[in-house]
Amino acid sequence: MRLALVLAMGMCLLATQALADTDTDTDTSAGTDTLEAPGADEAVEEPDEIKVLTAARAGLYGASYWLVENVDSWFGEIPFEEDGRVSGSLRVRGLYREDDGFSNDVRYRLRVQMPNVSETAYLFIGRDNEEELVRDESSAFARSQSLLPESRSDDQTLFAGIGYFLRDNLDLRLGVRGGYKLFAQARYRKIWWLTDDANLEFRQTLFLAVDQGLGTTSAFDYAQALTPRTAFRWRNSATISTETDGAGWSTSLGLFQAFDKQRELSLEVLARGETDAPVPTREYGVRGIWSQPIYRDWMLGEVILGHFWRRDDDDPERESSWAAGLGIEMRF
Secondary structure, eight states: HHHHHHHHHHHHHHHTTTHHHHHSSOOOOOOHHHHSSSTTTOOOOOOOHHHHHHHHHHHHHHHHHHHHOOOOOOOOOHHHHHHOOEEEEEEEEEEEETTEEEEEEEEEEEEEETTTTTTTTEEEEEEEEEHOOOOOOOOOOTTTTOOOOTTTTTEEEEEEEEEEETTTTEEEEEEETTEEEEEEEEEEEEEEEEEEEEEEEEEEEEEEEEEEEEEEEEEEEEEEETTEEEEEEEEEEEEEESSSSEEEEEEEEEEEESSSSTTTTEEEEEEETTTTTSSSEEEEEEEEEEEEEEEEETTTEEEEEEEEEEOOTOOOOOOEEEEEOOOEEEEE
């Protein structure tokens, strides 16, 4: 009954596409390539609910811009508007799994470039899953994407830090999470184009963190364009650390179909586990995700539906469960 309620809510979310159809050709991604505050070009008469969202987005951007501009001024006299950048997102999800019940997920990310600090330095701030943040795991394998519950108090954390690009594909990051716990990362990324339509991406992250120990995360992603709008992706991630039993691994195989107006549908088979655990394959399942703008190009909606087979170390056999999720992301 609850699952049906979640799916009904999803249909209501998609029904709001009528709002997106009126303005999706207007570019308001102000925080990415321009420093004009969100909402400055939105003079069209809007419903009260949309005015609240527009004001909230402009407020998030304005507060972030003011904070970063002032911090940057401590290090020099170059005007921030010359080469400063501020961008971020706020994402809220509601999740339901038959074996775990309802949960919610709130994630916030802010990334900036400060001209007085360095053209190759950046600041990152936000709220995210603590383990995924430290290990630098792909968002494709995030707990929220697999519809796994997490506690906002125990699993998620506020974080902030500074990063520095040594080269285009190599950067160092030093941050703090949970108010006092330090972490450091060295991240490398390389893409090989095998053909005009296929590439292989490799990412390697070395990390050291209080309460998380020393470790490394490797990721291999293969992408193949089947048609101009259809792609096949094979994504893999493995983490070895002082806190894992062998290597913690995740993998997925999927098809991704793009439609007009930034709509996308994905269907994936995925699995995860740890090589030296009593149950090496913790879970496998199938997942479908539909995403689209629900207002302009900065308010995105997402519906996730999946079926998973999970087995914990003390379970005699696997249990199957349906899962569903609804998400909204505001970019600024």
